[in-house]
Amino acid sequence: MSDKLVQPLNPPRRVLMGPGPSDTHARVLAMLGAPTVGHLDPYFLTVMNEVQGMLREVFETKNEMTLAVSGTGSAGMETCVVNLIEPGDKMIVCINGVFGGRMADVAERAGAQVVKLERPFGEVFSADEIAAAVKQHNPKVLGIVHAETSTGALQPLEEISKVVHAAGCLLLTDCVTSLGGVPVKVDDWQLDAVYSGTQKCLSCPPGLAPVTFSARAVEVIEKRKTKVRSWYLDMSMVRNYWGQSRAYHHTAPINMNYAIHEALRLVLEEGLTARHARHKRNHGALKAGLKAMGIEYAVAEGFQLPMLNAVLIPAGADDVAVRSQLLNEFGIEIGGGLGPMKGKTWRIGLMGETAQPRNVLAFLAALDKCLLDQKVNLPSGAGVAAANAFYRGA
């Protein structure tokens, strides 16, 4: 036996109000700890079928190639890019935050000739500028982020999809943070390759990346002349394991698939419409509270993500000190700014299970104390009062 054994874990109970992971329902955690079965056990194959079926409901799609990639959200990004791109293919990547930048990096590594279309962090792209770009560059794929977790901006996709398809181009979208919190209408909007993560508005621990590919995208994959650069993420093989032939590819993360199964059941029990409304309502209350405390959003009205509230750190408040106090004194996690927003913004998540009035109120009340402790001038109590007025419909 080892001389100095590591002690058992005893994770603290946090309220996860950062950019993800979000709070998980007790039913999801319980299912995560259910007995492991084999990856080719007939029981597990049923689990996979049901996960696929429920993912199609949540993505609002009939796409056959819909499944959970065995990695976190960024593996979903890589999956979508490497399966559509062959060396030399042209891809436009829209960059208005960290995740657009990441997508360009992934695409370059996949051998794409990347054209970067850039916007300042926090802004979104118009269909007109996208139309001009696809006309000028005639790319195979255009990649864009639906919900930029680094900035808190929501990118409308419906009009962009029309101009991208009019140019004969495929549309690849990052819906990591949006899925389950705002509508993601894959079929209506004709999105060709979409990836998400489990740990945002689906409220499942991180570890899987839901993806879906349109028939157009599948045709492009089937007509590839070169092998996908990643063996692990090669959908032409992964699809056989998730499909009828059940050909072994890699050993799926069994218990993570139990967990997403239960998380998706919770999403569909609530219903997408009710779930989106719940996110919107709690966002409204948080926003009313923050406004009453004199705290401004980093993103323009109309483009603010309900599940990720990026706000400017108020003058006089120490970024790290406030976040540490929230965590250590109240067990509340919020996120700091990412990339160029570091030290300038806080990112307050209201994702999935986290989007509850009790969390909004507890956060506003706790932030009130943290700011007072830092001698920031604010009307103490005003945040909670405004949020409760919002909840009461006043």
Place this chain on the structure above:
Amino acid sequence: MSDKLVQPLNPPRRVLMGPGPSDTHARVLAMLGAPTVGHLDPYFLTVMNEVQGMLREVFETKNEMTLAVSGTGSAGMETCVVNLIEPGDKMIVCINGVFGGRMADVAERAGAQVVKLERPFGEVFSADEIAAAVKQHNPKVLGIVHAETSTGALQPLEEISKVVHAAGCLLLTDCVTSLGGVPVKVDDWQLDAVYSGTQKCLSCPPGLAPVTFSARAVEVIEKRKTKVRSWYLDMSMVRNYWGQSRAYHHTAPINMNYAIHEALRLVLEEGLTARHARHKRNHGALKAGLKAMGIEYAVAEGFQLPMLNAVLIPAGADDVAVRSQLLNEFGIEIGGGLGPMKGKTWRIGLMGETAQPRNVLAFLAALDKCLLDQKVNLPSGAGVAAANAFYRGA
């Protein structure tokens, strides 16, 4: 609410005696369901440090770059290959089973100029032929599988390591199935890049891939002229998240890291020497039992894996029927043959928690009934008698 909600899961309790996943300890499952914290929470950073420390103990290494990749074993394979290989680099891949073949495929996708050194399935490589091959081809990397899960063959590595290093080449080894079941002495044997999986002899559900890189390998990574083809698996970035700077890369699978933490604690509580001896003892009993039933191993004496017993399906037995009966009547999972061994072998796993006398005896007794039901001629009861004689030291 959806019209027809999917019912909650209720996974059956299996005895996992296939090629992995293996049985998990109740403590590991319980930890898997512990409350999720954030991926940058100071608590989680401690978890990561402890996982790294315990992985170093299990790998018997001081390698700084030792961590759990956020994917299953095959993602570990891809991680080792794509980080060491740049386009045009020469790599020898030793193929004597499905996983060697997979490694060659992964290496080609990474841009390697692959030289395949082949042996019939079930055989192993000699240091002499490896010496001749590295002399002839002068590759940057030689890749070889320590425990071929497809064939049940154990590849000795110590002598091979000497000839590979004498030729100035890096040694990359697949220890997915071996780690925790037989010695994997990374430092003593001077292995340069090693990957494993959680769901074999570490007895944790699938979802993470422990990897370790020697100082020589790290130097090669640091001197790369091109970016690693996979963003997700790029160790030059992943190392910063696991290292001092804690720079965000991707969101780690939090609960899976809790689980491996507990699984590694169990390994070290038992001690590596005792654990290896336990695998050997139960393998011995199983082998005695199978021999008494007239069932032969597919791999020559001296090279048989203790944790994965590949045996020839006895004449008159229907492969699928027997495995289905074992699963449905007794809840015991064993594996079928993979690749060219399909329909010819069974793969009986005794990995980690599964390697217990009760499982060996239950399996031999259940197989006895399945073969009798198929009218296979065998001395009923002889398997259990021989195994018990072995356990009693008779």
